[in-house]
Amino acid sequence: MTGKIEVDGVAKVFGDPQRGFRAIDKVDLTIADGEFVCIVGPSGCGKSTLIRMFAGLEHPSEGQIQIAHDNPDRPVTAMIFQQESAFPWLTVADNAAYGLRASGTWKGAESQERVDYFLQKTGLYSFRGFRPDQLSGGMKQRLSIARAFATNPEVLLMDEPFAALDEQNKLIMQEELATLWEEFRSTVVFITHGLDEAVLLGDRVVVMSSAPGRFIHSLDIDLPRPRKSAEIRRTPEFGALTAELWDILGHEVRTARQQEADRIQAAGR
Ligand SMILES: Nc1ncnc2c1ncn2[C@@H]1O[C@H](COP(=O)(O)OP(=O)(O)OP(=O)(O)O)[C@@H](O)[C@H]1O
Numbered sequence: 001m002t003g004k005i006e007v008d009g010v011a012k013v014f015g016d017p018q019r020g021f022r023a024i025d026k027v028d029l030t031i032a033d034g035e036f037v038c039i040v041g042p043s044g045c046g047k048s049t050l051i052r053m054f055a056g057l058e059h060p061s062e063g064q065i066q067i068a069h070d071n072p073d074r075p076v077t078a079m080i081f082q083q084e085s086a087f088p089w090l091t092v093a094d095n096a097a098y099g100l101r102a103s104g105t106w107k108g109a110e111s112q113e114r115v116d117y118f119l120q121k122t123g124l125y126s127f128r129g130f131r132p133d134q135l136s137g138g139m140k141q142r143l144s145i146a147r148a149f150a151t152n153p154e155v156l157l158m159d160e161p162f163a164a165l166d167e168q169n170k171l172i173m174q175e176e177l178a179t180l181w182e183e184f185r186s187t188v189v190f191i192t193h194g195l196d197e198a199v200l201l202g203d204r205v206v207v208m209s210s211a212p213g214r215f216i217h218s219l220d221i222d223l224p225r226p227r228k229s230a231e232i233r234r235t236p237e238f239g240a241l242t243a244e245l246w247d248i249l250g251h252e253v254r255t256a257r258q259q260e261a262d263r264i265q266a267a268g269r
Pocket residue numbers: 014015021023041042043044045046047048049050211
């Protein structure tokens with residue numbers, strides 16, 4: 001195995017293996033240890049299905065996914081979803097500690113220190129006695145980030161984590177995530193619809209085709225780090241990379257829209 005994550009000939013068919021819906025078609029991908037990879041693609045191309053397979057929540061119909069588990073003291077993956085995932089009956093502090101406890105890697109005071117550190121980093125420390133329903137949407141998503149980082153996973157999986165946030169909060173969260181990641185440099189797979197978000201955060205952006213999803217392009221993002229959102233967005237390089245991505249993706253989005261229209265028409269016949 002050469003990468004941290006190896007995807008080898010993976011396909012996903014929902015329903016009957018022969019006549020079911022082929023969501024992902026024979027994809028190959030290698031992600032290096034410590035690499036931040038963003039995946040973009042039209043709606044319905046199989047991005048969530050793919051990341052769910054990385055998390056072990058779905059299984060490939062063909063091929064295999066291998067994630068190197070190099071350190072048994074660390075969980076292999078932690079996932080952050082688009083939707084809030086805090087337990088409403090637990091305090092902020094207990095929610096943040098939950099991942100560590102659930103993965104069986106809780107080590108008393110040392111773990112508590114780690115949880116407190118990430119509560120501080122995400123600006124939630126003074127809210128640690130609150131319940132999730134006393135937090136705003138942005139704060140709840142910061143709680144998910146604190147919980148995931150606290151587990152110190154070998155691979156952090158993020159499925160459109162900021163999609164439900166308003167634009168201002170999204171910009172702040174992107175920068176906060178970039179800063180946190182630059183400190184820890186775990187391997188990250190990040191699904192997004194935002195091309196600017198992908199260029200701002202990623203070392204590499206992988207583009208998926210319309211369904212059935214395949215990888216059709218991989219773009220290295222050589223922008224210097226640390227990346228400060230406001231500064232980097234003003235650079236010509238940022239604009240050029242975002243435009244290059246849209247040149248490739250725009251065609252796929254139009255194809256996906258046509259597929260959708262054809263499907264609706266066929267269903268109405
Ligand atoms: N459990 C399932 N059973 C049947 N079909 C499914 C299932 N899960 C996903 N699909 C289908 O597989 C395709 C890919 O879905 P997926 O959610 O992975 O796409 P996506 O790229 O993440 O979409 P979006 O960007 O809109 O979130 C879609 O057509 C979806 O309807």
